[in-house]
Amino acid sequence: DSGVTQTPKHLITATGQRVTLRCSPRSGDLSVYWYQQSLDQGLQFLIQYYNGEERAKGNILERFSAQQFPDLHSELNLSSLELGDSALYFCASSRPGHSYNEQFFGPGTRLTVL
Amino acid sequence: GNSVTQMEGPVTLSEEAFLTINCTYTATGYPSLFWYVQYPGEGLQLLLKATKADDKGSNKGFEATYRKETTSFHLEKGSVQVSDSAVYFCALSHNSGSARQLTFGSGTQLTVLP
Numbered sequence: 135d136s137g138v139t140q141t142p143k144h145l146i147t148a149t150g151q152r153v154t155l156r157c158s159p160r161s162g163d164l165s166v167y168w169y170q171q172s173l174d175q176g177l178q179f180l181i182q183y184y185n186g187e188e189r190a191k192g193n194i195l196e197r198f199s200a201q202q203f204p205d206l207h208s209e210l211n212l213s214s215l216e217l218g219d220s221a222l223y224f225c226a227s228s229r230p231g232h233s234y235n236e237q238f239f240g241p242g243t244r245l246t247v248l
Numbered sequence: 249g250n251s252v253t254q255m256e257g258p259v260t261l262s263e264e265a266f267l268t269i270n271c272t273y274t275a276t277g278y279p280s281l282f283w284y285v286q287y288p289g290e291g292l293q294l295l296l297k298a299t300k301a302d303d304k305g306s307n308k309g310f311e312a313t314y315r316k317e318t319t320s321f322h323l324e325k326g327s328v329q330v331s332d333s334a335v336y337f338c339a340l341s342h343n344s345g346s347a348r349q350l351t352f353g354s355g356t357q358l359t360v361l362p
Contacts, residue, residue: 235348
């Protein structure tokens with residue numbers, strides 16, 4: 135158990151809908167990262183937050199957005215869903231002061247868009 | 249930009265065989281290098297890491313050496329077990345600035361047969 139929790143574990147929805155994925159980082163970790171894992175794109179970085187502020191953006195679509203709240207949990211919002219958004223979405227967290235940036239991953243949320 | 253190239257899978261070995269999974273990277277500066285492992289139905293777990301040239305990361309019998317001259321970080325294990333069956337990801341992260349996202353390779357599926 136990495137200490138990072140993600141809910142829900144599975145999500146099935148229809149095209150055009152909007153969903154919210156939730157992540158709670160390990161105690162003491164200030165950074166939260168979101169990654170998407172799909173068969174065709176592999177593991178891709180989406181976005182990073184540090185102590186409530188956005189720090190880096192990767193290949194995140196405009197239909198996707200995220201935020202980190204004062205209690206440090208984070209939510210990833212996916213809207214106008216398309217079939218191609220079906221994937222495993224991982225959240226990871228890391229602790230400040232680690233120069234090598236060891237990230238701890240949650241178990242993921244499997245999103246299926248029908 | 250940064251990129252990681254891993255040897256194509258899948259790899260199938262008999263128990264107690266020697267394992268090598270090749271990984272090369274492209275990056276500016278001096279990234280940190282990681283191997284993550286993903287067991288079926290689970291999230292990613294950090295297997296080992298190296299933060300500077302010539303560092304050797306090791307864990308659970310796995311080893312990898314950070315070779316700056318060949319930009320490589322090959323994973324090796326002298327004697328694999330059935331329980332090592334999983335997908336292995338090579339990844340890099342930069343150490344400067346506040347953006348510390350991981351760039352992953354495509355993953356290598358390892359199956360160890362008894």
